[in-house]
Amino acid sequence: MYYIGVDLGTSAVKLLLMDGEGQILKIVSKEYPLYFPHPGWSEQNPEDWYAGTMAGLGELLEDCDKDKVAGISFGGQMHGLVVLDREDRVIRPAILWNDGRTGRQTDYLNQTIGKEKLSACTANIAFAGFTAPKILWMKENEPDDHKKIAKIMLPKDYLAYKLSGSFCTDVSDASGMLLLDVKNRCWSKEMIQICGISEEQLPRLYESYEVVGTLRPGIAAQLGLSRDVKVIAGAGDNAAAAVGTGTVGDGRCNISLGTSGTIFISSKKFGVDENNALHSFAHADGNYHLMGCMLSAASCNKWWNEDILRAADFASEQRGITKLGENQVFYLPYLMGERSPHNDPKARALFMGMTMDTTREDMTQAVLEGVSFGLRDSLEVARSLGLKIQRTKICGGGAKSPLWKRMIANIMNMKVDVIESEEGPALGGAMLAAVGCGEYPDVETIASKLVKVIDTVEPEPELVEKYEERYQKFRKIYPTVKALF
Numbered sequence: 001m002y003y004i005g006v007d008l009g010t011s012a013v014k015l016l017l018m019d020g021e022g023q024i025l026k027i028v029s030k031e032y033p034l035y036f037p038h039p040g041w042s043e044q045n046p047e048d049w050y051a052g053t054m055a056g057l058g059e060l061l062e063d064c065d066k067d068k069v070a071g072i073s074f075g076g077q078m079h080g081l082v083v084l085d086r087e088d089r090v091i092r093p094a095i096l097w098n099d100g101r102t103g104r105q106t107d108y109l110n111q112t113i114g115k116e117k118l119s120a121c122t123a124n125i126a127f128a129g130f131t132a133p134k135i136l137w138m139k140e141n142e143p144d145d146h147k148k149i150a151k152i153m154l155p156k157d158y159l160a161y162k163l164s165g166s167f168c169t170d171v172s173d174a175s176g177m178l179l180l181d182v183k184n185r186c187w188s189k190e191m192i193q194i195c196g197i198s199e200e201q202l203p204r205l206y207e208s209y210e211v212v213g214t215l216r217p218g219i220a221a222q223l224g225l226s227r228d229v230k231v232i233a234g235a236g237d238n239a240a241a242a243v244g245t246g247t248v249g250d251g252r253c254n255i256s257l258g259t260s261g262t263i264f265i266s267s268k269k270f271g272v273d274e275n276n277a278l279h280s281f282a283h284a285d286g287n288y289h290l291m292g293c294m295l296s297a298a299s300c301n302k303w304w305n306e307d308i309l310r311a312a313d314f315a316s317e318q319r320g321i322t323k324l325g326e327n328q329v330f331y332l333p334y335l336m337g338e339r340s341p342h343n344d345p346k347a348r349a350l351f352m353g354m355t356m357d358t359t360r361e362d363m364t365q366a367v368l369e370g371v372s373f374g375l376r377d378s379l380e381v382a383r384s385l386g387l388k389i390q391r392t393k394i395c396g397g398g399a400k401s402p403l404w405k406r407m408i409a410n411i412m413n414m415k416v417d418v419i420e421s422e423e424g425p426a427l428g429g430a431m432l433a434a435v436g437c438g439e440y441p442d443v444e445t446i447a448s449k450l451v452k453v454i455d456t457v458e459p460e461p462e463l464v465e466k467y468e469e470r471y472q473k474f475r476k477i478y479p480t481v482k483a484l485f
Contacts, residue, residue, distance in 0.1 A: 001070040001439065004060065005429030007237065008049055008076035008156045010034060010096065010259045015056040016426035017064060020439045022450035024421060025064065030056040035093065040100035040337070040345070043093040046082050046158045053159055057223055066224050071211075071433035072163070073232035075240025075425025076156025078176040081134040084151040091145050094155060095134045097176075098260070098295050098336045100345035102133035105140070109133060109178070113194060115276060121190050123182040123272050123280040124175075128337065128345040129295070132178035135195045152201050156234055164213035164231040169203040172239035175281035180205075182282055183270045206233040208240075208284035209435040209443055232436035235284035238262045238291060240428030245393040245419055246451030248285040248444050253389045255408060255416075256424065257398025261297025261371055263378045265290045265387060277341035277381045284432060285443040290385075292340035292378020297371050298398040300333045300349070304367045309360070318368075318403045320361040324410070325466025329353045329362045330474055331370030332481075340378045342478060346485040352477060368404050372411045373474040379412055391415035391456075395424045410463040411471060418455040 002025070007014040012031040018024055030052035035043045061069070079097040084090060095101070109118060109126035118125050126133055131154070139146045153161065154177070157169045174180040179195065179202065181188040187199055206212055211230045220227045234240065238256060242264050247254035250268045255261075268287045272280045283289040296303075305311045330352045337345035351366060382389065394416050398404050409416040421427055431446050440446035 001437065002064065002068045003070060003430045003433040003437065003439070004057070004072040005426040005431070005433065006053060006072065006074045006156070006159060007240070007424065007426035007429060008053070008074060008159060009237070010077050010098070013049060013052045013056055014426045015053070015060045016423055016430050017060050018427070018430040018434070020434060024423065024427070026060055027423070027426070028056045028060045038101070042096040042099040042336070044096060045093050046090050046155070049155065049159060050162050054222070061223060061225070067226065069225055069229055071230040071232055071437040073429040073433035073436060074156040074159060074234030075237045075429045076154065076159070076173065076234065078154065078173055078236040078238070079129045079131050080155040081131050081138070082153045082155060082158045083138070083149045084153070085148045086150040088151070091148050092142065097129045099134070100128050100337045102128045102137045103345050105133040105136040106345070108136070118178065119272060119276055121188045122178050122180060123270070124178060125276040125343070126178055127339050127343055129339060130176060130178045132191065132195050135197060139196055149197070149201060151203070152197065153203055157203060160212060160231055160234065163215055163219055165216050166213035166231065167203045168206055168212040168233055170206050170208040170233035170235055170284070171282035172208055172284045173236035174205060176236060176279070180282070182280060182288070185282055207286055208233050208235040209432050211436050230433070230437055232433045234429050234432055237425045238264055238293070239281070239284040239289065240425035240432070241395050242266060242289065242428065243284050243431050243443055243447060244424050244428035244451070245395050246447040247393055248283070248447045249287070251387070253392040255375060255392050255394050256396040257298050257371070257394070257404065258396035258424070259297065259299045261294045261375050263292045263375050263382070265382055265389065271385070273381055273385055278378060279340070284428070290382060292375070292381065294333065294371070294374045294378070295337060295339055296333050296335040296349070298396060300335060300367050300371055301398065303335060304364065315401070317364050318401060321365045321403060324407065325463050325470060327362055327365050327369060327470070328355070329358055329366040330477060331366040332477060333367070333370045333374045341381050344482070344485065347478065347482070348485055350481070368407055369411070369470070370474070372404070372407045373471055376411055376471060377475065389414060391417055393417050393419055395419070395422050405457045409457040409459045411467045413459050413464045415459065416457040417453045418457065420452040420454045
């Protein structure tokens with residue numbers, strides 16, 4: 001049978017068709033616009049997601065035996081606020097994960113309600129990108145629209161609703177709303193009250209691999225598919241990517257170099273770090289995970305190459321970089337503020353250390369290293385909890401760069417395992433669909449069978465030592481300049 005994975009990203013939706021043996025048959029991508037109506041704001045129109053997804057599904061299924069399609073599932077950008085009225089019309093553009101407008105609401109939650117109470121209710125504290133502060137922002141700034149809200153959902157769940165009619169979400173994605181009691185995998189009644197909403201406005205909760213419904217008859221007819229095609233809940237993009245890289249079970253690690261950057265550590269036990277610097281979320285495998293998330297990762301490299309250098313060939317910009325661990329230029333990767341571990345929406349990017357002999361290559365190298373150092377900040381929090389992480393998988397667009405993988409291995413002092421297929425959330429979504437349809441008994445089983453390591457980048461002792469010195473300098477920069485932001 002065939003399974004479809006839909007990765008609803010920030011810049012495009014990627015659709016993947018996979019057979020039951022894990023063979024990827026076809027991949028299609030459809031872009032859509034991203035809007036910045038005010039500095040620090042980031043929005044998209046949910047109708048654009050749906051239009052792109054339907055166009056992509058049509059193209060994906062053009063040449064396949066449609067009778068073999070058994071299920072469809074999702075990986076999606078997390079935290080976005082999607083609100084519908086009683087007629088299922090989108091009330092306002094979705095406020096995205098990298099939107100920084102909710103500073104006041106985030107401070108209210110963390111300082112007035114209190115981090116201790118938030119952590120007790122949800123296992124997390126408030127971050128500007130989370131969904132709950134956005135609900136409060138809307139209540140304060142758009143009260144008329146706030147009163148119209150009948151359904152609150154996350155981006156990928158809008159697709160699930162349009163395709164199946166099921167008002168649903170999964171526990172991994174819901175963990176990032178600051179409305180879920182993560183430990184007990186249910187909505188927090190206290191947080192619902194604090195946000196001034198009702199449980200009826202929130203979707204029904206599912207595990208990521210559970211069936212939420214089947215295709216609406218009109219959708220099935222439009223795509224030429226059976227009405228019996230199952231729609232499976234899916235997961236937040238990082239949890240779905242972790243499934244796609246086999247980061248499931250206990251003590252596995254994955255680093256994602258996508259638009260945002262994450263370090264993701266799977267665990268069979270629920271746990272929270274005392275400063276809430278890392279997110280403590282439910283995982284798509286039915287267990288839990290810790291995650292550090294930086295808001296700008298590969299997007300830093302994209303900005304630097306496309307907007308500043310006006311260069312389309314990213315690889316050629318990296319060819320002249322040879323002196324690893326010796327760069328005197330530093331880069332803070334906070335183009336959209338920062339989440340883990342600083343939780344500072346006002347943080348901004350900067351270069352430091354340039355001289356008259358600084359080269360184009362030095363600046364490019366600093367961008368790649370700055371993102372890597374930023375991810376290590378979160379790794380250090382995990383290590384402070386006693387987690388001994390010695391190797392990691394890697395995925396995302398940035399993972400296609402051999403140079404960046406080498407930097408990660410040496411800056412983190414970890415083995416970096418490269419997997420056969422780096423398709424991230426789309427592959428994870430297809431794998432969740434296969435589990436939901438009964439092709440595999442559970443997520444760990446499908447991951448152990450389908451995810452294959454084809455190469456390992458080993459840390460080099462001399463480079464590890466050089467980068468340790470550079471990292472210790474890097475970690476002093478943000479505290480020094482924080483007051484300027």
